[in-house]
Amino acid sequence: MIPIIKPYFGREEEETVLEIMKSGQITRGPWTLKFKEAFKDYIGVSYCHTICSGTAALYIALKAIGISKREDVVIVPALSFMATIDAVYMAGGTPVVIDVDESYTMDINQLAEAVEKYKPKAVIPVHLFGQTAQMDKIKQICKDKNIIILEDAAQAHGAEFRGKKAGSLGDISAFSFYASKNVAMGEGGAILTNNPEIDEKISNWIEFGAHPALNLRITEFQAGIGYWQLRRLEETNEKRRKIAMIYNREFENLPGLVLPQEYPDRKHVFHIYALRHPRRNQIIEKLLQKGIGARVYYDYTLHQLRNAEHLPCEFGELAKDQLFAIPIHASLTDSEVEYIVDTVKEVVKEV
Numbered sequence: 001m002i003p004i005i006k007p008y009f010g011r012e013e014e015e016t017v018l019e020i021m022k023s024g025q026i027t028r029g030p031w032t033l034k035f036k037e038a039f040k041d042y043i044g045v046s047y048c049h050t051i052c053s054g055t056a057a058l059y060i061a062l063k064a065i066g067i068s069k070r071e072d073v074v075i076v077p078a079l080s081f082m083a084t085i086d087a088v089y090m091a092g093g094t095p096v097v098i099d100v101d102e103s104y105t106m107d108i109n110q111l112a113e114a115v116e117k118y119k120p121k122a123v124i125p126v127h128l129f130g131q132t133a134q135m136d137k138i139k140q141i142c143k144d145k146n147i148i149i150l151e152d153a154a155q156a157h158g159a160e161f162r163g164k165k166a167g168s169l170g171d172i173s174a175f176s177f178y179a180s181k182n183v184a185m186g187e188g189g190a191i192l193t194n195n196p197e198i199d200e201k202i203s204n205w206i207e208f209g210a211h212p213a214l215n216l217r218i219t220e221f222q223a224g225i226g227y228w229q230l231r232r233l234e235e236t237n238e239k240r241r242k243i244a245m246i247y248n249r250e251f252e253n254l255p256g257l258v259l260p261q262e263y264p265d266r267k268h269v270f271h272i273y274a275l276r277h278p279r280r281n282q283i284i285e286k287l288l289q290k291g292i293g294a295r296v297y298y299d300y301t302l303h304q305l306r307n308a309e310h311l312p313c314e315f316g317e318l319a320k321d322q323l324f325a326i327p328i329h330a331s332l333t334d335s336e337v338e339y340i341v342d343t344v345k346e347v348v349k350e351v
């Protein structure tokens with residue numbers, strides 16, 4: 001089976017894990033600091049905190065910006081991994097779900113409407129599948145209204161909007177380093193900001209002292225692996241982009257298939273290569289039979305999943321019934337890509 005995800009590790013990751021083991025310092029050591037510095041510099045922000053998962057990153061980010069009670073409304077898009085909405089509930093706030101557009105990111109017309117109607121305290125644009133939301137428009141809508149923008153950049157390491165990296169585009173951002181991510185540690189996450197006041201609040205939630213806090217640290221092993229993953233990121237993202245270009249070229253004229261687009265001003269890092277087809281379940285079944293790890297991302301919308309307040313989410317609801325993904329990662333060989341291309345072409349013509 002060609003897996004849908006496979007982390008890409010080299011000699012450096014291997015040697016670093018052994019080095020950490022032999023050093024005896026397996027947590028709160030030099031690799032955690034080194035990773036933090038490198039990640040902060042790469043994204044282009046002033047402050048970075050590592051944390052045990054992307055979900056914890058979203059949760060602590062929400063706590064740090066003051067989401068704590070039911071009146072604290074947070075706008076989220078209909079299509080994302082469930083952690084995006086669950087973090088809002090966990091923090092104590094109320095999520096309101098709005099639709100996504102053809103880029104699978106937040107519909108900015110609905111955002112304007114939701115801001116008027118619900119007076120949110122924060123908005124969480126998700127850079128879904130590896131492409132950023134329309135951050136200029138989102139900022140414009142939130143400007144002068146005291147609405148905090150928390151980027152969910154869990155799928156967007158290295159993605160850009162107008163030359164600036166995802167994670168540096170709002171007031172605060174959350175990343176995941178889960179096993180499938182473009183920077184993979186197994187589990188892990190980060191919270192980033194340029195704002196010193198927000199930075200201090202993040203510290204107070206995850207470092208013991210100022211008020212009751214949580215231990216959500218990563219170990220040195222995770223940081224060591226993450227450091228080298230980050231060093232490889234430009235190269236592995238390029239590989240993902242190259243594969244996506246091959247898929248887009250080869251699948252261009254296949255009937256019923258809607259291909260992922262890279263929109264102007266945005267650099268897509270293809271965390272997931274997401275396609276749409278009205279008969280996606282048959283396609284997935286046939287691809288699995290032929291040894292290709294295809295799957296659905298996501299078979300739910302966030303408002304339906306959690307019975308949340310929402311605006312009409314027609315496109316998101318259509319997308320969740322039609323979206324599926326095929327393997328895209330830096331471990332794929334040329335012959336695997338060729339096999340995937342030939343098999344997808346054959347299967348889509350059959351269904």
Ligand SMILES: Cc1ncc(COP(=O)(O)O)c(C=O)c1O
Nearest residue numbers: 053054055081083154176177178
């Ligand atoms: C968009 C999005 N947000 C949040 C998360 C949560 O990250 P984690 O799995 O590290 O908790 C994920 C990852 O799975 C994700 O894809």
